[in-house]
Amino acid sequence: MTAALILIGLVMLGSAAAALLRRNLIHSALLLVASWAGVAAFYLWAGAEFVAFAQVLVYVGAISMVVLFAVLLTRQDRVTGFLVETASRSRGISGIIVGACLFAVLSAAVSSSDLPEAAETAPSVSVKVLGLTLMRQHGGTLLVTGVILTVALLGATILAATDTQEGGARTPSAPNSPEDQP
Amino acid sequence: MTPLHLCLLISSGLFCIGLAGALARSNTILVLLGIELMLNAANLNFIAFWRFHPGRAPVDGVVFVLFSIAVAAAEAAVGIALIIAIYRHQKNIKLQEANTLKG
Numbered sequence: 686m687t688a689a690l691i692l693i694g695l696v697m698l699g700s701a702a703a704a705l706l707r708r709n710l711i712h713s714a715l716l717l718v719a720s721w722a723g724v725a726a727f728y729l730w731a732g733a734e735f736v737a738f739a740q741v742l743v744y745v746g747a748i749s750m751v752v753l754f755a756v757l758l759t760r761q762d763r764v765t766g767f768l769v770e771t772a773s774r775s776r777g778i779s780g781i782i783v784g785a786c787l788f789a790v791l792s793a794a795v796s797s798s799d800l801p802e803a804a805e806t807a808p809s810v811s812v813k814v815l816g817l818t819l820m821r822q823h824g825g826t827l828l829v830t831g832v833i834l835t836v837a838l839l840g841a842t843i844l845a846a847t848d849t850q851e852g853g854a855r856t857p858s859a860p861n862s863p864e865d866q867p
Numbered sequence: 868m869t870p871l872h873l874c875l876l877i878s879s880g881l882f883c884i885g886l887a888g889a890l891a892r893s894n895t896i897l898v899l900l901g902i903e904l905m906l907n908a909a910n911l912n913f914i915a916f917w918r919f920h921p922g923r924a925p926v927d928g929v930v931f932v933l934f935s936i937a938v939a940a941a942e943a944a945v946g947i948a949l950i951i952a953i954y955r956h957q958k959n960i961k962l963q964e965a966n967t968l969k970g
Contacts, residue, residue, distance in 0.1 A: 687870060694877035701881060701904055705888030705897060717900055720881075724907050727877075731918040736910075736932050743936050748903065748943045755896055755947045759954040773893075780891025784883040791879035800871050800919075807918050808925035818926045819933070830937045837941035841948035 689730060697723030710756045718749045732807030735815055874915035882908035895953065895960040899946045906939045 697720050704716035721744040728737035819827055885904030892898060910932045917928025954960050957967075 687873065690870060690873055690877075694873070694880075698877065698880050698884060701884045701888075705884060705892065705901060710894065710896060713897060713900065717904075720904070721907065724881075724911065727874075727911060728914055731874075731914050733914050733917070733929055733932070736914065736929055736936075739933060739936055740910075743940050744903075744907075748940065751943060751947050752896065752900065755950055758951055759896070759960050761959060776893065777891040780887045780889075783890055784887025787886060788879060788883035791883070792876055795872060795875040795879060796868075800869060802869065810926050810929055815926060815929060818930060823930055823934075826934060830934055834937060834941050837945050841944045844945070844948040845951045 690727075693723055693726050693730060696720075697727065711753070714749060714752050714756060717752075718745055721745050721749070733810070735810070735812055869919075871915060871919040874919075875912065878908045878911035878915065881905075881911065893962050895950050895962055895965075898962065899943070899950070902946075903939065903943060906935065906942075910935055 700716045700719040700723065704713045704720060707713045707716065721740065725737045725740040725745065728734075728740055882905050885901040885908065887901075888904065889898045889901030892901070913928050913932045913935070917925075917932075950960055953965055957964060
């Protein structure tokens with residue numbers, strides 16, 4: 686059981702680190718899909734099946750497609766393709782140093798904290814119980830989440846579809862085609 | 868070293884990889900993906916504590932993660948829309964060139 690957890694963790698962390706180190710944006714997006722699938726595998730390992738399926742639907746399915754569309758729409762030119770130039774050396778080194786220091790602090794805190802002995806079996810939560818809890822105790826929160834999603838999607842459409850320079854609303858794909866670039 | 872310790876170590880590793888990526892890369896899409904990784908690390912912590920210390924209300928951890936995933940999806944949509952809007956104005960998405968609001 687612990688071996689499975691270590692394997693899942695290695696896949697998750699390895700693909701996430703490789704994704705943020707690659708120069709090719711398409712490779713990064715696909716490696717991040719692997720990392721999100723690793724997170725879903727962790728949820729399955731922990732016994733939270735519904736959350737695992739939600740993770741697969743939302744991240745592996747939807748957000749990865751949105752990211753791939755963004756990569757395609759913001760392509761720079763046809764020569765370099767999807768390669769992005771590396772950041773400046775000081776910026777990269779300082780980012781990695783901050784990440785490593787934070788990981789040192791967090792891992793020291795985690796390994797020195799005295800957590801009580803874990804429960805052996807996962808708490809079983811059926812989808813029926815989950816749905817009843819969502820609709821009864823957390824009904825207001827569910828409504829607020831729906832409002833947030835609606836407002837965010839409307840705002841995203843307005844942000845991406847209006848062109849303030851020429852004053853008119855245009856379809857988002859037309860000005861982004863490579864032929865229009867100077 | 869209980870499994871809960873291991874889960875917390877994995878999630879802090881994921882958080883730090885996301886943080887380092889968001890700070891080190893200059894491509895806006897990669898910064899957004901780093902932020903998504905950090906959100907996923909927080910969700911891992913929720914599920915780890917739910918699995919090993921359910922407490923009195925055994926559904927709450929799962930419900931929290933579901934709301935967090937919904938909000939993260941909304942955040943990703945708005946972020947991608949902002950990236951496309953910035954790209955339309957200045958024809959690239961490098962972070963250090965999006966400085967027209969700088970005082």
